[in-house]
Amino acid sequence: MIASKNDRNNDRNDTTMNRASRLRSILARSLRAVPALAALASLLGAGAARAQEYVKVENVPREQLPAPQFVGAAYGFIMIAILVYVFSVARRLARTRGEIAELRARVERAAGSGDRR
Amino acid sequence: MPSVGRGFAIAVIAAIAGFLVVPLLIVSAPVEPVMGVVQKIFYFHVPCAIMMFLSTFVAAAGSLSYLFKGAERGDRLAHAAGELGVLFGACVLVSGPLWGRKAWGVWWQWDARLTSSLLLFLILNGYLLARRYGGPAGKKLAAALSLFAAVDVPLVYKSVDIWRTVHPQTTVVPSLDPAMRPAFWASFGLIALVWGILLTLRLRLEDARATVEELQLTVDDLAQE
Numbered sequence: 001m002i003a004s005k006n007d008r009n010n011d012r013n014d015t016t017m018n019r020a021s022r023l024r025s026i027l028a029r030s031l032r033a034v035p036a037l038a039a040l041a042s043l044l045g046a047g048a049a050r051a052q053e054y055v056k057v058e059n060v061p062r063e064q065l066p067a068p069q070f071v072g073a074a075y076g077f078i079m080i081a082i083l084v085y086v087f088s089v090a091r092r093l094a095r096t097r098g099e100i101a102e103l104r105a106r107v108e109r110a111a112g113s114g115d116r117r
Numbered sequence: 118m119p120s121v122g123r124g125f126a127i128a129v130i131a132a133i134a135g136f137l138v139v140p141l142l143i144v145s146a147p148v149e150p151v152m153g154v155v156q157k158i159f160y161f162h163v164p165c166a167i168m169m170f171l172s173t174f175v176a177a178a179g180s181l182s183y184l185f186k187g188a189e190r191g192d193r194l195a196h197a198a199g200e201l202g203v204l205f206g207a208c209v210l211v212s213g214p215l216w217g218r219k220a221w222g223v224w225w226q227w228d229a230r231l232t233s234s235l236l237l238f239l240i241l242n243g244y245l246l247a248r249r250y251g252g253p254a255g256k257k258l259a260a261a262l263s264l265f266a267a268v269d270v271p272l273v274y275k276s277v278d279i280w281r282t283v284h285p286q287t288t289v290v291p292s293l294d295p296a297m298r299p300a301f302w303a304s305f306g307l308i309a310l311v312w313g314i315l316l317t318l319r320l321r322l323e324d325a326r327a328t329v330e331e332l333q334l335t336v337d338d339l340a341q342e
Contacts, residue, residue, distance in 0.1 A: 065218070065219050067153055067154035067155040067219055068154055070155050070158065070215045070216065070218065070219050071154060071155060071157045071158055073215055074158045074161070074162065074211065074212035074215045074216065075140065075158075075161060077208065077211045077212065077215075078161055078165065078208045078211075078212065079136070081204060081207060081208055081211075082204070082311060082315070085204050085315065086315070086318070089315070089318045089319055089322055090318070092322055093318070093321060093322045093325060096322060096325040096326055096329055097325060099329050100325060100328055100329055100332065103329065103332035103333060103335075103336055104332060106336050107332060107335050107336055107339065110336065110339035110340070111339065
């Protein structure tokens with residue numbers, strides 16, 4: 001009985017020691033990671049700071065937008081829009097005048113047949 | 118082709134001559150130092166914007182006379198002017214982004230001037246749609262819409278002074294370099310002349326349509342007799 005009690009106490013002591021050593025190892029690893037995390041943070045910070053700066057870069061092709069083409073496109077669009085509108089109105093006007101001529105002819109025919117009656 | 122009066126024919130000839138002469142004046146006008154050649158879009162972008170405003174005011178005036186006096190002629194004038202408002206609005210909303218892409222690096226900015234201009238264009242489109250698909254009450258609904266469009270015009274004009282925007286302010290035209298003025302005023306005169314010609318043509322179409330409606334009623338009456 002006494003022997004078995006001692007064994008149990010020894011087991012408990014071993015377990016406590018294991019836990020303590022595991023905790024120490026976790027803490028040690030965490031502490032070792034702190035400088036690495038700090039270095040990463042400083043790198044990210046430096047990146048953000050670099051994005052705020054205007055740095056001259058050599059031999060980079062610049063975007064070239066030909067201004068005369070933009071002016072020509074704007075003027076061309078306005079000319080075409082006005083021309084299309086003029087043709088649209090002229091076409092609608094011609095159609096409506098055709099309807100007027102047809103209706104006048106119908107009125108005259110109807111009036112003529114009424115007179116005969 | 119429609120029969121034309123002498124004054125109308127002279128106006129058309131002047132407009133055709135203008136389309137040949139004004140580009141030469143624009144090309145010979147001095148280049149603006151900050152924006153460069155693309156600033157020349159200004160010479161027809163601004164006159165088109167002014168014609169959009171004028172069309173909106175004419176449409177609102179016609180709509181007012183229709184709503185309060187029942188004037189059919191006012192309604193026809195409003196319809197013609199509303200359509201021209203959409204035409205010149207489209208010219209503004211196409212030439213503006215072309216200028217902006219080169220000058221600002223973007224096609225569009227949701228700033229006060231551009232957004233309120235787009236809103237005005239949409240209201241004018243709404244006016245035409247209400248007239249076409251609004252049913253029996255469409256004319257009155259459209260007339261009310263054109264009043265809202267007219268209220269938007271001062272907002273569009275003053276937006277660049279009230280809010281901070283990327284668009285040039287209203288002081289640009291009064292402070293224009295004397296060497297740039299001939300090109301601007303010639304272009305303005307041409308666009309205004311074209312506007313007058315188109316309004317006259319469009320009004321003739323509206324008058325012709327009114328004649329068709331009258332004749333249709335006469336034909337229906339005669340058929341019933």
